[in-house]
Amino acid sequence: MRVDDLNRRTALQALLAGGSAAFLAGCGASAPPPAASPSGSGSSSASTQGISITDQRGKTLTFAKPVTRVVTIPMPAASLLVAVDGGAEHLSGMHNASWVAMRDGILGTMFPRALDLPHEIATQDFTPNVESVRALNPDVVVQWSDAQLIEPLENAGLTVLGLTNTGKQEDVDAWVAMFAAMLGKPGRATEIKARSDQELAEVKALAAGRGSPAPSILYFNRFTGGLKAAAANTYNDFYIKLVGGTNPATGEDPLPGTGMVGLDVEQVLRWDPEVILLGNFDAAMPQDIYSDPVWQNISAVRSRRVYKVPLGGYRWDPPGQESPLMWHWLSDVAFPQARSGVRNKATDYFRFLYNHVPTADELDKILWTAANNESADYRQFNAG
Incomplete structure (x- = not known):
């Protein structure tokens, strides 16, 4: 399955460094992040300057306001978007393997709306069904950065956020940062990375001891x-x-x-x-x-x-x-x-x-x- 099969070496453009300023430098967001809300979901208000994100293939995407319709093709992306967003309201479609994981796991129980979403939008090797994706009228499509997977979507006039997977934790940090930025919730990325870093340090300490x-x-x-x-x-x-x-x-x-x-x-x-x-x-x-x-x-x-x-x-x-x-x-x-x-x-x-x-x-x-x-x-x- 291409989640780990793909050998991607594109340089990461969206790494979080732990603080809000570093997060913005990595994601290319154009305004400082708001403080996180008490619920931990961050702010959903958009900057008056819009949102600018550099994806993992090095392309800069701009949005006038936070996105509200997202289609995800890489398998981890659908549930990751739900976790960053705090719900499935802005997820419009996903890869079938993402949907199967929701059905067989407990995400579908937590967010039953997600199980009603279209999920026949790409083949097993992530080749998109362009017409099916276009019919969902997404603000952005999340796709692996391989040119042959992205170009058909961009040629159809769709905005595409490119992800890479090099087998490192930094990829996950980058995905969280980009998703939080385009949703207008940059503070959420800082929270998630801080928790992840804390657990990483704990596991490393256990291994070393x-x-x-x-x-x-x-x-x-x-x-x-x-x-x-x-x-x-x-x-x-x-x-x-x-x-x-x-x-x-x-x-x-x-x-x-x-x-x-x-x-x-x-x-x-x-x-x-x-x-x-x-x-x-x-x-x-x-x-x-x-x-x-x-x-x-x-x-x-x-x-x-x-x-x-x-x-x-x-x-x-x-x-x-x-x-x-x-x-x-x-x-x-x-x-x-x-x-x-x-x-x-x-x-x-x-x-x-x-x-x-x-x-x-x-x-x-x-x-x-x-x-x-x-x-x-x-x-x-x-x-x-």
């Missing part, structure tokens, strides 16, 4: 219908190493190329990973591996350390607004605790991102507690 050896962790973006694993320049490789693990796909016997790379079972047997992560881009579950004789000689299977990655407001495996929760979850998977703090962190983070307090059942659904029940040490994530 460990004396135990790093487990080898292999992430499968695809399992059924052909294996694909996270190789170089992927966000998955970033967070595996962030929590103190090692990624065999980028180790001494690495996969060739970048992004999500196809491989066979023989390669996995040679690596013999200690932990296997199953992503949310297909229906594979730990039991599928545990019950397959082909996988029985792999360490992760013998020790029952195969895990389905959580699915919250969006999938936790690719980059997004809930990535700090992924960092903490993976840290506890790799280095088990008597009792994980992820449920409490998720409750607090969902309140911050969506003004929603998840129920115990919703947290079980997010964390796949039933599907992961037979995996080692997963009871640490159960309700107390």
